[in-house]
Amino acid sequence: MALDRKDLAILAELTTNARASHTELATKVGLSSTALARRQKTLEDDGYIQAYQAALDLAQFGLTTTVLVRIALESQSDEALKAFEAEVVKCPSVVRCFLMSGNDDYILIVLARDIQDFERIHRTELSRLPRVARVQSSFALRDVVNRAVPTVVFGEAKRQG
Template sequence: MRMTLDTTDKRILGALQRAGRMSNADLSDAVNLSPSACHRRVQRLEKDGYIKDYVALLDARKMGVPTTVFVEITLQAQADEVLDAFEKAVARIPDVLECHLMAGTADYLLKVVAENTDDFARIHRQYLARLPGVAQMQSSFALRTVFKTTALPV
């Protein structure tokens, strides 16, 4: 059963999405709660699964993978064993950041990072071309990221 989020819970979640390393004292000031009440609410939000994890978001350019490629994949069949085999194999590719099962013309949409086009050619040859059950693949290179966020609306 999903708990109801009140305005204070939403302010806590919004603040933590912007600055996940914020201390409890700073968070309690930001949402106008006592530190102990704020800590209890954060613990409840974690326990109830609203807060999944705390991570560091790395700069792709500084990490040497500034090229983003979106790959649409169409499978040969929609049988459960084909989907399962594909999903298990794609989850093992280190350069794939996201894999989404789609409705529409493609079955899956992958978000892949690479150093450059030559590196993507290596990823394609070494990993993507070997994925099980693939009938068709189309890759689109992002020229520039106009907007990007990990923050969900609260």
């Protein structure tokens, strides 16, 4: 299935205002509310829209420090990977974890209140992960780009429009 510009406009708008009503979206996109409702439902049913979620301001919770953690395991055996992954998903301060190609086995993104708090996280969460050979942490000084969806998605229209 291909999406036209109106579909992309709907998705772009819902990416910003997930609670927008049909009529509200309809006027912005340039459709009637019923036509828009059909398209929105199609987008949901076809899985383009996974969920509607509230975005929290993590700074309000004191989580102002982002840390990238590179981890190498003692072994790349399937058993070691599974053991590590089973534990890393439980770490409450980890928001992302990639299994990587290259020298590092895993890269984590960790959110902390400050550097002292990261020391605590390192001690209570990261150092308890199994099969870890090496941990290397780098602090993010600033967030330059932070998008949920790459803008390239909204740039490509395949139906007419």
